[in-house]
Amino acid sequence: MIPCLAGTSLEFVCEGKTKTTMCSLSWAVLLVLVPCVLCQSLDQTRVSGASGSEVVRAVVNLIHESCIFKHDKLFLRRLAFVKSVDGTDPKAFLPNSGGIWQVNTTQFTQIIGSTSAVNLFPSIKSHFGIDWQRVTMDDLKKPLFSGIGAALLMTMVNEEVPRSVEKQSAYYFRHFDSDTNAAHTFYTTATQLPNACKMSNLDLAFLVDTSASLSVTDFQKAKRFASTMIDSFTIGPGGVQVSFVTFSTGFKVHFNLNDHHTRRDIKDAIARVPYTTGATDTGAALAYVSHNVFMSATGARPDASKVVILVTDGRSTDHSKAVQAAQEAKKKGILIFAIGVGNKTFSDELNELATEPNCTHVIQLLGYGDLDALIDEIRQESCKAGSESLDLCSSNPDDKVSFVH
Structure with missing residues (x-):
């Protein structure tokens, strides 16, 4: 759904050509059956407060496929569920809470001061169009920003991420949550993560x-x-x-x-x-x-x-x-x-x-x-591979969308 005032036009750029559509008297729904969409409006990974398993999986896929960060062996996916039940826990979007991955203010400051994290900032800007030096805690309410923050924290850890849930629980306790019950909480919560695979064909x-x-x-x-x-x-x-x-x-x-x-x-x-x-x-x-x-x-x-x-x-x-x-x-x-x-x-x-x-x-x-x-x-x-349809939204910052009234 795209908010639009009656009588105004909506202009966007697709494959080098400018397209314009007139808005109706109420909300306009634009369905473009071409290899582009209004990504700035539809990409929920960049929308503040967006949540849910589909949004989390989209963020994790974007981070994995960027090849910027070390392989997390599903830890990033599990961490979102453990920290905020994929953002459905109300605490996820409280002020300075760090969004879905709950990157707190102390961790956020540590990222800025970490050489291993800072070294990745140019790649993040090039691939995602995000200048991390200008990111604020409020930006972490956007799922992609929160996920990248968590990935940067993992970069700062001088330990290979283990594969099994049991060993990841201990890894979580050592590096993400020092509470005495943290490992148990991670394990019991992560093992409840539903298999959302609705594979067909x-x-x-x-x-x-x-x-x-x-x-x-x-x-x-x-x-x-x-x-x-x-x-x-x-x-x-x-x-x-x-x-x-x-x-x-x-x-x-x-x-x-x-x-x-x-x-x-x-x-x-x-x-x-x-x-x-x-x-x-x-x-x-x-x-x-x-x-x-x-x-x-x-x-x-x-x-x-x-x-x-x-x-x-x-x-x-x-x-x-x-x-x-x-x-x-x-x-x-x-x-x-x-x-x-x-x-x-x-x-x-x-x-x-x-x-x-x-x-x-x-x-x-x-x-x-x-x-x-x-x-x-x-x-x-x-x-x-078996369930994804055409990827209509790109993380490439050069895929521009503009709105003209």
């Missing part, structure tokens, strides 16, 4: 390395990761469809998208996948998935988002072939997550294989035992 392919460098135990952990990840998905032709492919010397398609239509059938099929050994033919497997798994004949739907979750513990046998296959897949709109496990992976190759931005689509782990801790992160990103 997602075609998901697991592409799992079974080369000789893996042990049988490692392979079982990789299968458990895939099996556990689908637990909260709505499985079926109207929801999420799953395929499972392994690769070593060559590759093997164990089931296609249209082979199983219940969660139980998929989990049973994954459990039956045998362990094999060989080389690391990542390129051949990616090319096959791109050209054959995501085809209508094997169950792919034309309107469904396509996601590949690649799990590997080493460099591909043919690097150039793997990169070429990934590039072709991405040109088709296939989203690729690259998960490297162990110390024999090559970060440069993972970055080339994965979808950009790499900061949200490349994950490196010390061992296969760490895969389970990734489930919530990958599920959230996959959910976003």
Whole structure:
């Protein structure tokens, strides 16, 4: 809804062209079915007092995809729920309360005086159009400003953010809230955070390395990761469809998208996948998935988002072939997550294989035992791919909107 006086005109700039519309006698509702909108009016992440899970998820996505801040492993999302129940707690917007993420006056002052935080100010201004040197406590009532404040506080902490909720609870106590009950409060509240994923029309392919460098135990952990990840998905032709492919010397398609239509059938099929050994033919497997798994004949739907979750513990046998296959897949709109496990992976190759931005689509782990801790992160990103519609509002400050009376 856009406030507008009768008889006045509304002017905005879109793709370099000025558009004008006349306002009606009451509130005007402008629906623009083109790749731009009146973002200054509709972007709730910059509206003072905006709240709710959708606003919080939008802020977290913007912060993650900027690749300015270190990976928070869902801590930022959980923190909003713990601090203010995504801004629905009335205390969130009291004077000097710090908004959804409750960045208090002491923390706000610490940000300005922190070298590690100040070093990020130019990137924040360039990407978001926000000059943090001029930000006030009142600005933190805007969700994006509050979220960036919390992300800056994390930058000041000289400790890697852990992945599990239990360890994040201790991290929260050490760095964000010294109350003796803070860790318990974080854990009990964060574990109540509802899974807001209303995923539909997602075609998901697991592409799992079974080369000789893996042990049988490692392979079982990789299968458990895939099996556990689908637990909260709505499985079926109207929801999420799953395929499972392994690769070593060559590759093997164990089931296609249209082979199983219940969660139980998929989990049973994954459990039956045998362990094999060989080389690391990542390129051949990616090319096959791109050209054959995501085809209508094997169950792919034309309107469904396509996601590949690649799990590997080493460099591909043919690097150039793997990169070429990934590039072709991405040109088709296939989203690729690259998960490297162990110390024999090559970060440069993972970055080339994965979808950009790499900061949200490349994950490196010390061992296969760490895969389970990734489930919530990958599920959230996959959910976003399967549920997001056209992104109508940009955080780019150059996307200008002006109102002329």
